Amino acid sequence: MIQDQKPEHEYVVIRHRPGYRLRRTAILLAFSIIAAIAGYATGLSQGGFRSSSAEATMQVLEEELDSLRTKYTEARQQVINLERGRAIDGQAMKQARTSIVKLETRIASLKSDLTFYKNIMAPSETSKGLQVDSFTLAPDRQPGAYDFKLVLTQVGNNKSYISGVVAVNVIGLRDEEKEVIALRDLSQDIEDLGVKFRFRYFQDVEGVLALPDGFEPIEIQVVAQAEGRKSSQAERTFDWDDLTEK
Structure with a gap:
């Protein structure tokens, strides 16, 4: 088998x-x-x-x-x-x-x-207290409009809040003459000449601004004024071309 x-x-x-x-x-x-x-x-x-x-x-x-x-x-x-x-x-x-x-x-x-x-x-000795940290611009969907963001900071002593108002102006030319326009007049997101702030470390102010016809922006001026016990002022100017260059 x-x-x-x-x-x-x-x-x-x-x-x-x-x-x-x-x-x-x-x-x-x-x-x-x-x-x-x-x-x-x-x-x-x-x-x-x-x-x-x-x-x-x-x-x-x-x-x-x-x-x-x-x-x-x-x-x-x-x-x-x-x-x-x-x-x-x-x-x-x-x-x-x-x-x-x-x-x-x-x-x-x-x-x-x-x-x-x-x-x-941990700031340097020359940059303590209320500071205008930055201002940025980005093109919006609408022609001639920009998304903006302002950042305020309190440098050094952050144990208590700091409060006050900040004013933003766009400086430029129209018909070859200097013109200063408040951010309130360019943005529907801003209602007052001075935007109120209150923070310990930092605060953002954001929105959209639209330039009027015939206006050529040159720079943006930011002036922040703290009130009360921490009364102080911080001012900074930003070149428009630097903010919008790609």
Whole structure:
């Protein structure tokens, strides 16, 4: 009687897909970085930069910066490894590189925010008290209109609130003659000549301003006046071309 004999070796056919592992690694890398940035953005939407304690906010920023630096280093190494492979999916590599750019942008933003808080908490001897920190402009959807943002800060002594009013004027030319226009007359978001403020660390004033026909802006003048026990004045002028250059 003849018995069937099993073969000593069994073979399994596996489909060979060049570059599959590298493609999968790049895609996973892209998703992990985007998830990290999305998580960070969610933290901001919950008030990360608007914490009542500047010291606590600085610590959070420093921790986030360290974490993003680590992820950035790992991502760069992954891209180098992918570039060394023989079969690389172009779309996967593009996604990985896009994620790297987003990570670099977030790191730069974090560094800027850290510098902002450090200047508030540890100022130089010549820059204490009420300060006009910045004024920014960005083109709006409407022609001749701009989104503006004014940032006031209290540098050094932040134990108590500072309050007062701030006036903003746009200085320019119309029909070759100098003209000064109050921000109230250019923006529907501003009702008074002097915008009231009250804060411990900083306060933003935001809105949209629209330039009248025939008016050529030259500079923006900001004058902030603190009242009460912390009475003081801070003034700063911003060149229009510097604010709007791309």
